[in-house]
Amino acid sequence: MRKDIKASCQKRLNRIEGQVRGIARMVDDDRYCIDIVTQIGAARAALRKLEEELLRDHVSHCVEHAIASGDKADQRQKIAELMAVVGRAER
Numbered sequence: 001m002r003k004d005i006k007a008s009c010q011k012r013l014n015r016i017e018g019q020v021r022g023i024a025r026m027v028d029d030d031r032y033c034i035d036i037v038t039q040i041g042a043a044r045a046a047l048r049k050l051e052e053e054l055l056r057d058h059v060s061h062c063v064e065h066a067i068a069s070g071d072k073a074d075q076r077q078k079i080a081e082l083m084a085v086v087g088r089a090e091r
Helices: 003-028 033-069 072-089
Strands: none
Touching: 003 033, 033 072
């Protein structure tokens, strides 16, 4: 993983961690259910953005490298991994 992507992901993860702690406080404080659900949706959206960033980096680095290498087995493996994770994400 490139340093800039790693730093960006770490920044996102720190924000998400703060969001989740905030949700826990809301539950502890018996906050209105819809407000809690709204914050859960925001945390899920933040996780999706993180996932997109990681997948984009994977395609532009790992998959691209496999294609450029000409190694058919590596190409098949990288594509299979990508398809498996995309398939899981759609469920």
